[in-house]
Amino acid sequence: xxxxxxxxxxxxxxxxxxxxxxxxxxxxxxxxxxxxxxxxxxxxxxxxxxxxxxxxxxxxxxxxxxxxxxxxxxxxxxxxxxxxxxxxxxxxxxxxxxxxxxxxxxxxxxxxxxxxxxxxxxxxxxxxxxxxxxxxxxxxxxxxxxxxxxxxxxxxxxxxxxxxxxxxxxxxxxxxxxxxxxxxxxxxxxxxxxxxxxxxxxxxxxxxxxxxxxxxxxxxxxxxxxxxxxxxxxxxxxxxxxxxxxxxxxxxxxxxxxxxxxxxxxxxxxxxxxxxxxxxxxxxxxxxxxxxxxxxxxxxxxxxx
Amino acid sequence: xxxxxxxxxxxxxxxxxxxxxxxxxxxxxxxxxxxxxxxxxxxxxxxxxxxxxxxxxxxxxxxxxxxxxxxxxxxxxxxxxxxxxxxxxxxxxxxxxxxxxxxxxxxxxxxxxxxxxxxxxxxxxxxxxxxxxxxxxxxxxxxxxxxxxxxxxxxxxxxxxxxxxxxxxxxxxxxxxxxxxxxxxxxxxxxxxxxxxxxxxxxxxxxxxxxxxxxxxxxxxxxxxxxxxxxxxxxxxxxxxxxxxxxxxxxxxxxxxxxxxxxxxxxxxxxxxxxxxxxxxxxxxxxxxxxxxxxxxxxxxxxxx
Numbered sequence: 001x002x003x004x005x006x007x008x009x010x011x012x013x014x015x016x017x018x019x020x021x022x023x024x025x026x027x028x029x030x031x032x033x034x035x036x037x038x039x040x041x042x043x044x045x046x047x048x049x050x051x052x053x054x055x056x057x058x059x060x061x062x063x064x065x066x067x068x069x070x071x072x073x074x075x076x077x078x079x080x081x082x083x084x085x086x087x088x089x090x091x092x093x094x095x096x097x098x099x100x101x102x103x104x105x106x107x108x109x110x111x112x113x114x115x116x117x118x119x120x121x122x123x124x125x126x127x128x129x130x131x132x133x134x135x136x137x138x139x140x141x142x143x144x145x146x147x148x149x150x151x152x153x154x155x156x157x158x159x160x161x162x163x164x165x166x167x168x169x170x171x172x173x174x175x176x177x178x179x180x181x182x183x184x185x186x187x188x189x190x191x192x193x194x195x196x197x198x199x200x201x202x203x204x205x206x207x208x209x210x211x212x213x214x215x216x217x218x219x220x221x222x223x224x225x226x227x228x229x230x231x232x233x234x235x236x237x238x239x240x241x242x243x244x245x246x247x248x249x250x251x252x253x254x255x256x257x258x259x260x261x262x263x264x265x266x267x268x269x270x271x272x273x274x275x276x277x278x279x280x281x282x283x284x285x286x287x288x289x290x291x292x293x294x295x296x297x298x299x300x301x302x303x304x305x
Numbered sequence: 306x307x308x309x310x311x312x313x314x315x316x317x318x319x320x321x322x323x324x325x326x327x328x329x330x331x332x333x334x335x336x337x338x339x340x341x342x343x344x345x346x347x348x349x350x351x352x353x354x355x356x357x358x359x360x361x362x363x364x365x366x367x368x369x370x371x372x373x374x375x376x377x378x379x380x381x382x383x384x385x386x387x388x389x390x391x392x393x394x395x396x397x398x399x400x401x402x403x404x405x406x407x408x409x410x411x412x413x414x415x416x417x418x419x420x421x422x423x424x425x426x427x428x429x430x431x432x433x434x435x436x437x438x439x440x441x442x443x444x445x446x447x448x449x450x451x452x453x454x455x456x457x458x459x460x461x462x463x464x465x466x467x468x469x470x471x472x473x474x475x476x477x478x479x480x481x482x483x484x485x486x487x488x489x490x491x492x493x494x495x496x497x498x499x500x501x502x503x504x505x506x507x508x509x510x511x512x513x514x515x516x517x518x519x520x521x522x523x524x525x526x527x528x529x530x531x532x533x534x535x536x537x538x539x540x541x542x543x544x545x546x547x548x549x550x551x552x553x554x555x556x557x558x559x560x561x562x563x564x565x566x567x568x569x570x571x572x573x574x575x576x577x578x579x580x581x582x583x584x585x586x587x588x589x590x591x592x593x594x595x596x597x598x599x600x601x602x603x604x605x606x607x608x609x610x
Contacts (some may be wrong), residue, residue: 001356003389003578006377011390014342014404014508021333028326037319038326041421042310043348043409044367049308062377064369066422072311072367084308085316099319104409106346108372109341117371118347128439140403273308 008109008117016290023149023290024102027122030148031100034141036124038100041081047073053080054242061108074106079243079266079281081126087273095128095277102286116287122285123263130278131214131265135247136221138263138280142251143227145284149293154260156230157191157250158222159237161196161264166207191234195221211235218247243269249282252271253292254264255299260288262282313414313422321595325425326511327456328595329407332427335453336405339446343405346386352378355578358385361545366413372608379411384548384571384586387430392578400433400582407591421592428568428588435583436570440552441526441566443585447524447556448532450589454598459558459565461535462496463527464542465520466549466569471512496539498523516540523552548574554587558597560604565593 005011012020028038050073051057062074075081078101086097102122109115122145126138139156146154168178196211199218215233222228237248248264263282270277317325333343355362355378367379380386383406391402398484407427414420427448427450431443451459473483500523502517520538527533542553553569568587575582 005350005354005359006371006375009347009349011347011386011394012345013394014344017343017345025330038322039319040317040322041313042316044314044411044423045310046528049310052308061372062369064367066311067366077323088308088317089318106349137399139424 006117008115019294020286020290022118023286024122025295026148027145027284028100028102028146031124031141033120034096034098034124034144034296036126036141038102039082039085040103041075041078041085041103043106044072044074044087045081046072050075051091052233053269055085056185056242062106076107077105078103078121078123078285079125079269079283081268082278082281083127083269084273086127087270087275088236091275096134097127098124099127100124101193107209120286121261121283122286122289123281125279125281127270127279128277129280130267131246131280132217132221134278135218135265135280135301136139136225136227138282139226139231139249140219140227142249142261142263142282142284143230146230146251149289150296151253151260151289151292153232153255153296154251154253154292156233157234157237157252158215158218158231159234159248159250160211161244161246162213163208165203166211166258172206190297191232191236196235206277214246225269229299245278249281251284252294254290255295256288258288259285260292261285311422311535313420320462323597324473324599325591328591328598331428331453332450332589332591333405333407335450336427336429336446336519337388339403339429341403341431343407344387344390346380346390346431348411349379349408351538352376354389355380355385357538358574359390360465361547367411381412382410382588383426383428383576384430384588386582387572387586388432388574389578391432391582392575394581395471396580401439402432403429404432411514415502416539425591426566426588427591427594428566428586430584430586432575433582434582434585435572436551436585437522437526439583440523440570440585441530441532443555443587444523444527444536445530445532445591447554447566447587448535451535455601456558456559456594456597457564458601459535459556459597460537462519462539462542462557463523463536463554464539464549464553465516466553468513468516468540471516472510475510475512477522496537496541499538499550501538501540504532519551525582552585556587556589558601560600561593563597564590564591565597566590 037141047063060073066072106118106123124141126134197216200212243266244264245267247264250262251260261284265280267278352368365378371377410426411423429446431439443566505517541554548571549569550572551570555567556565566589570585572583
């Protein structure tokens, strides 16, 4: 290879591309079927605008000046751009908004760890519908998308973003130290069926009580929609995106041992763009989904022999 | 709008997005039907590698350093990345290669002139097939794509990249001045049916003779394939991309008065990546195609009243 591409990027040849496009089309149809219309936003935005959604855009990996000297940045997810879109283009329309996307996003990488600099996310945002019903609807769409992709074994982990930080706050740990502790904590995780909520409650404390109540309400709403089967409660779940509040989601496939996507509630994000609305969503990594799909097909073929 | 997006970028809402995705799918099917399999390449590449294909990447609009201090650039078209791909990933495979793409590209803009910073290109590259047959095949696929999009009125202008520069060379104009003259020249253009070639020949000179012979051979090959009808010979055609040689193409819709795309032969480009192969291709601007499509539908509706 004397003309390399940057680490964490790659060329895709027709055979794989056909399968990826078919997967995209299937996910798009599943999102539409649930009433989530696709939107697109610019790949490059004003760094300052993105930063309103997440302070960490101040250190975005790919930033550069345009011809007028304004600082631009490449997006690292679609949630913040869609929050901006709802607060501007859809300003005079009534919530809830059911929006979806299939788009590239960009992150700094440690290529030796197999991370991708450029990747495709397929997901939805439900803006203007509070917990627990809004969360349950998002999980229902997620479950439908996983079925569409043939990932019947995929698990949706359901946790609570505030649980640990409120636990630590209750123990008198200061704000900054809390973030550092959460960053470093190796969480054992209570996982499984709703019984874990009973065990958690035994830990005591108001914060735990509030989080378990929220989780129980969401789980009940999921059961009522008939999509609780693939959901596993996971009190050890933590996501590193700054805007999550309440319910958080993580999708993994036991066959692959890989995280396929994630999401959760971000009830505070829209207010940062001047429009206070409760919201939740998820994003799946298209390329990982495709790998898991191939693996599932192999396992199914082998089981059929 | 208190949270603007950069000039020359925009958000796309579900109604328009549905139509754009349908147009994409139709073009993809048309390309596949002609045997052109879709590929993808990274949006960001090493600036130095892109520059091997086109010296102007030395001044690419969007360049930035990665975490290792290497200079990256966002692509401004797909032809150079696909030439790189053929010279590397397809190194040990036999030409011809029939490849297609539907992908974003990025350019510096004069937003007050309505230019887009980010846009979608849909096109094909036929690598390893010489003129005139290779060119005629590319025009045939282009014609099929325009039919698929319902743009029955769209015209394909066919010209020759070398005509004017060789004319000027014959007049003793030095290399650098030639580029400046070509940049500024307001060309009247001889346009129309093959008769313009007879008129051009009367201008005399060896360069004109070679160009008109090439154009006649391509036109004959197009006629044999039954796709000469929408082709208009255009001796005034000039494209500003540095790598074109021989035949050049420009697509325009009289209803829109806008250029919908372009292309041509780039027989010297692959050699810059170490694999000498004749090549030709075209790219259509998806968003402009969509506008023209909407306009065509309106005209057809009005005519039907």
